Amino acid sequence: xxxxxxxxxxxxxxxxxxxxxxxxxxxxxxxxxxxxxxxxxxxxxxxxxxxxxxxxxxxxxxxxxxxxxxxxxxxxxxxxxxxxxxxxxxxxxxxxxxxxxxxxxxxxxxxxxxxxxxxxxxxxxxxxxxxxxxxxxxxxxxxxxxxxxxxxxxxxxxxxxxxxxxxxxxxxxxxxxxxxxxxxxxxxxxxxxxxxxxxxxxxxxxxxxxxxxxxxxxxxxxxxxxxxxxxxxxxxxxxxxxxxxxxxxxxxxxxxxx
Ligand SMILES: C[S@@+](CC[C@H](N)C(=O)[O-])C[C@H]1O[C@@H](n2cnc3c(N)ncnc32)[C@H](O)[C@@H]1O
Numbered sequence: 001x002x003x004x005x006x007x008x009x010x011x012x013x014x015x016x017x018x019x020x021x022x023x024x025x026x027x028x029x030x031x032x033x034x035x036x037x038x039x040x041x042x043x044x045x046x047x048x049x050x051x052x053x054x055x056x057x058x059x060x061x062x063x064x065x066x067x068x069x070x071x072x073x074x075x076x077x078x079x080x081x082x083x084x085x086x087x088x089x090x091x092x093x094x095x096x097x098x099x100x101x102x103x104x105x106x107x108x109x110x111x112x113x114x115x116x117x118x119x120x121x122x123x124x125x126x127x128x129x130x131x132x133x134x135x136x137x138x139x140x141x142x143x144x145x146x147x148x149x150x151x152x153x154x155x156x157x158x159x160x161x162x163x164x165x166x167x168x169x170x171x172x173x174x175x176x177x178x179x180x181x182x183x184x185x186x187x188x189x190x191x192x193x194x195x196x197x198x199x200x201x202x203x204x205x206x207x208x209x210x211x212x213x214x215x216x217x218x219x220x221x222x223x224x225x226x227x228x229x230x231x232x233x234x235x236x237x238x239x240x241x242x243x244x245x246x247x248x249x250x251x252x253x254x255x256x257x258x
Contacts, residue, residue, distance in 0.1 A: 037069035039078035162191035180206035
């Protein structure tokens with residue numbers, strides 16, 4: 001979801017820079033899950049940043065970007081609107097290759113296409129529902145979670161989905177998303193992630209960073225989250241009591257102080 005600061009600026013601030021992608025890649029190879037390819041802004045912003053960094057400081061570490069999308073017409077539209085989305089020009093060839101393959105699919109077929117972008121960077125596209133495709137994808141070290149909002153697409157922001165993601169993630173995996181909804185924090189905590197505030201980006205005062213390990217969060221939520229939850233009107237009194245009892249057992253509060 002892109003805000004008023006513009007898609008590329010948001011992709012850079014919220015995902016590429018906040019995750020310190022280029023710095024992380026300078027010490028190890030990474031698999032990056034791009035959840036919701038859409039117009040490709042996040043995926044291409046990440047790849048362009050890494051290509052630039054590796055041109056300046058060559059390294060042998062590899063980046064595998066794995067994009068999930070169940071409707072590649074968003075990418076098609078982006079290619080038709082290169083004037084509005086100029087970042088797409090650099091990736092016209094791989095994007096067209098993916099779309100060509102996608103258009104030739106039979107009704108019951110789905111696409112899994114990997115393209116070599118450079119000697120160290122590959123881009124894989126899984127077309128189909130994220131919840132089934134993720135089982136076949138390489139385990140992620142970084143996740144950019146950018147599906148439509150929890151209000152529009154609640155099914156993709158549940159404990160069940162985040163539990164699937166958590167079970168597939170590498171031990172140091174970090175997840176970034178634009179949503180800072182309380183329900184999203186609850187679902188992430190319930191699935192076993194540690195959860196923190198992400199940095200604000202332009203129009204968004206709050207975003208979310210989650211991680212497999214508490215030490216990978218810059219600004220973890222403290223126990224005051226549980227008190228706020230008790231006052232939250234989005235849950236009934238009964239739900240709040242159940243949530244408080246369940247979430248107070250999360251190891252996050254044993255390690256934090258605020
Ligand atoms: C907010 S847009 C993504 C924007 C994109 N990250 C970008 O940088 O341009 C969300 C995308 O998720 C896709 N989507 C929605 N439900 C999905 C599902 N169950 N599995 C895979 N993709 C899905 C939509 O088709 C849409 O393109």
